[in-house]
Amino acid sequence: MKLFVCSDIHGNVRALDAVLAVYRENSPCAFLCLGDCVGYGPHPDACLERIFGLPRARYIMGNHEWALLHRRERRRLNTFAAEALAWSEPLVIGRFDRAIEERFVMAYESRRYLAAHGSPLHPEEWPYIFSHIDADEVFFKRDFNLCFVGHTHIPTLFTFSEGERTFAEGEPYKLGANDRYIVNPGSVGQPRDLDSRASCCIFDPKEGTIELYRCEYDVEAEVEDFRRAGLPRFIGERLLHGT
Numbered sequence: 001m002k003l004f005v006c007s008d009i010h011g012n013v014r015a016l017d018a019v020l021a022v023y024r025e026n027s028p029c030a031f032l033c034l035g036d037c038v039g040y041g042p043h044p045d046a047c048l049e050r051i052f053g054l055p056r057a058r059y060i061m062g063n064h065e066w067a068l069l070h071r072r073e074r075r076r077l078n079t080f081a082a083e084a085l086a087w088s089e090p091l092v093i094g095r096f097d098r099a100i101e102e103r104f105v106m107a108y109e110s111r112r113y114l115a116a117h118g119s120p121l122h123p124e125e126w127p128y129i130f131s132h133i134d135a136d137e138v139f140f141k142r143d144f145n146l147c148f149v150g151h152t153h154i155p156t157l158f159t160f161s162e163g164e165r166t167f168a169e170g171e172p173y174k175l176g177a178n179d180r181y182i183v184n185p186g187s188v189g190q191p192r193d194l195d196s197r198a199s200c201c202i203f204d205p206k207e208g209t210i211e212l213y214r215c216e217y218d219v220e221a222e223v224e225d226f227r228r229a230g231l232p233r234f235i236g237e238r239l240l241h242g243t
Contacts, residue, residue, distance in 0.1 A: 001056075002026055005185045006200040007034035007117070007150025009051075010064070011041025011088065012189025012239070014222045015198035016050060018215035019188050023054075026202055031055075034150035034185070035062025035104070035117035038092060040084045041189055041222070042229040045091040052099060061104040062117045062150070063126040069097060076126075080232040087231060112205060114144045118151040128152055132163035135182050146175070146203070147182045154193045155186035155201070155212055172209035183210055190235075196242040 004023045009016050023029055031054045038044040039062075051057065067073040067085055074082040092100075107116040107123045116123040119134070120142050129135055129149055135158035138147065157167035160180035167173060167183070175181060186199030193199075197214040204211070219239050226236025 001205075002029045003032055003113075003203040003205070004029040004200065005032045005034065005148050005183070005203060006188050007185055008036045008062070008153050008187035008190055009033070009041075009047050010036055010039050010187070010189040011044040011047055011084075012198075012222055013041075013043035013046040013050070014217040014219075015189040015215070016047050018198045018217040019200040019213070020050065022200060022202070022213045022215060029056075029202065031057040032115060032148065033057070033059045034115060034148060035060045036064045036150065037062070038068055038085070038088055039064030039081060040231075040235050042225045042231060044088045045095065047189075048092065048096045048099070052096075052103070058108060058115070059104045060108060060115050060117050060150075061100075061106050061123075065100050065104055068092060069101060080235050084231055084235065087229065109144075112146065113203070114142065114147040116147075116149055119149060120144075120147055126151065129156075129158070129182060129184070130154075132158055135163070138182060139180060145180050148203075149182060149184050150187070152184060152192070153187035153190055154184065155199050156182075156184040157210070158182040167212055169212045169214045172204070172207070172211040175208045175210065177208070181210075185212070190239070191242040194242045196240060 119127040139160045185201040188198045201212045223236045
């Protein structure tokens with residue numbers, strides 16, 4: 001079965017609906033969320049409701065879920081992120097907090113793949129994999145063929161043999177049988193690669209491919225919801241530019 005992978009939804013329900021259209025078009029798919037469904041955006045409750053309603057779904061704990069459940073951890077976030085989480089509490093706590101605690105895991109490992117929000121090395125510390133140097137440390141310290149991570153909000157693919165490779169929409173990336181891979185699907189709801197479109201990917205184990213998808217949605221309407229909610233203006237308007 002194919003595996004649909006997404007990360008960093010961040011309360012952006014219009015972006016989530018856009019990538020879920022890809023998920024449905026390619027079904028049957030298992031569903032993997034690499035964390036940070038909440039935080040920043042004005043619709044954390046709607047986003048959680050949607051992903052919890054999906055079959056064959058697995059959820060990785062992100063630092064924003066963790067900070068939502070553990071207030072002292074918000075000191076590690078920037079001011080905008082901490083303010084948005086405080087705003088989110090009435091929408092999530094009492095309705096979804098138990099499900100997050102029970103269904104989100106810090107990391108996941110199977111015969112086919114590893115998954116973590118930031119890195120499978122000390123995932124509870126929320127490290128980033130930005131460069132081939134970061135990726136090499138993971139390759140040398142963990143044994144796997146394929147690992148999915150999020151957290152950077154930038155679609156990226158690292159190989160053990162050749163370092164960082166081009167990972168762009170439009171053409172499936174063929175996985176070599178004798179190589180190893182770290183794949184970041186980018187961000188659904190807060191992209192940071194100068195592309196405002198939502199991002200996700202699909203792993204096809206039968207074909208041995210991973211394909212990146214970028215999805216248009218009504219960004220301006222989502223930004224307007226940020227404004228109506230009274231959330232920090234900066235985190236809404238950055239959606240317009242993918243920054």
